[in-house]
Amino acid sequence: MSTLQTRQEDRPAFDIFCQVIDNYGDIGVSWRLARQLAHAPHYARVRLWVDDLERFQRLEPRIATSLAEQRHDGVSIVQWCTTTPCFVPHDVVIEAFGCDLPHNILAAMKDKDSLWLNLEYLSAEPWVSKFHLQPSVQANGLRKYFYFPGFTPDTGGLLREPDLEEKRLAWLSQPEQRDALLRSSGVSHADINAVNHNARIVFLFCYPEAPVQAMIDALAQDKRKTIVLIPEEVYPQAKSSSNGNVRVYHIPFVSHSDFDHLLWSADLNIVRGEDSMVRALWAARPLIWQPYRQEDDAHLIKLNAWLMQSPFGAATRTLVRSWTAGDQDLFSQELVRHMQPDTWAAWSSQSAQWAQSLRKQTDLASALTRFCAQHL
Helix, strand or coil: CCHHHHHHHCCCCEEEEECCCCCCHHHHHHHHHHHHHHCCCCCCCEEEEECCHHHHHHHCCCCCCCCCEEEECCEEEEECCCCCCCCCCCCEEEEECCCCCCHHHHHHHHHHCCEEEEECCCCCCCCHHHHCCCEEECCCCCEEEEECCCCCCCCCCCCCCCCHHHHHHHHHCCHHHHHHHHHHCCCCHHHHHHHCCCCEEEEECCCCCCCHHHHHHHHHCCCCCEEEEEECCCCCCCCCCEECCEEEEEECCCCHHHHHHHHHHCCEEEEECHHHHHHHHHCCCCEEEECCCCHHHHHHHHHHHHHHHCCCCHHHHHHHHHHHHCCHHHHHHHHHHHCCHHHHHHHHHHHHHHHHHHHCCCCHHHHHHHHHHHHC
């Protein structure tokens, strides 16, 4: 028996169920979590059940959409559909983001006496710590708990691979890798050369209501050249063109690993959604986050709670709020201010400080594994 098999037999095994929702955030988080549980230091047996392999394939190009089951990075990936046969669940079943497990799966979990975790969406709001790990009484006797990711030690933590910082520093030490990534993304030789001579890179991943033109106009006022990278299908109004010292590129959809590389390479990351925000945090670069718009402006409450967790000063908080609010004039004014050397240096320092502080906390996969081991 291999050492890996021995390690896996001594640890909880996991089933993770995920429905692929419109903006890939749910499958992005589930795939990251599955891989982390399957590798050091956890070495767990993991099955990831996914209902839409075609969209999953955009994040993970190795996925074969025609296979009912396949294996990548130590994770068994199973196509989850209405004809999914009855199976024996693992010790722990994770229901990602309330995806509603069907009755036949719940019945099998009852027979196995599986531990059932409802993995919730990420929020920095104060109430999260009160509801994290609270039990949910089930009529059939199943043990179910709510698991809330978060930014403080009394929550479930954030997804972070053990060697992520080492990989980031290694990437930054080899600028030729960044140049190759830019080249494969369609950036011209002249603009890659400009990046190597102090041109700024802005990575832009936003929702439609963002004040993108105000951003481009503000960047154009600066003497420093800026290369703006926008994923394809995101904000098509910003045509690939030039505006003074600003060059705009729509780049191809990239894998998870290259998404990290883009964030590490950029000087400023403007991102949307929760998974992208966490990855941008680990990039330790100036960051603007745009949460998904919700009814009754609930997204603004979520944004303000996140900003209160941050070390950002009042001016940077105003900048971030104006982006989400779509306030073109205020955002342009604040971005021009933030491009001034002293303000930019403070913003950069605060971003690096926040990443360093969060790295000291237990990551989500480790905290989740510890909880499961205690309750099995």
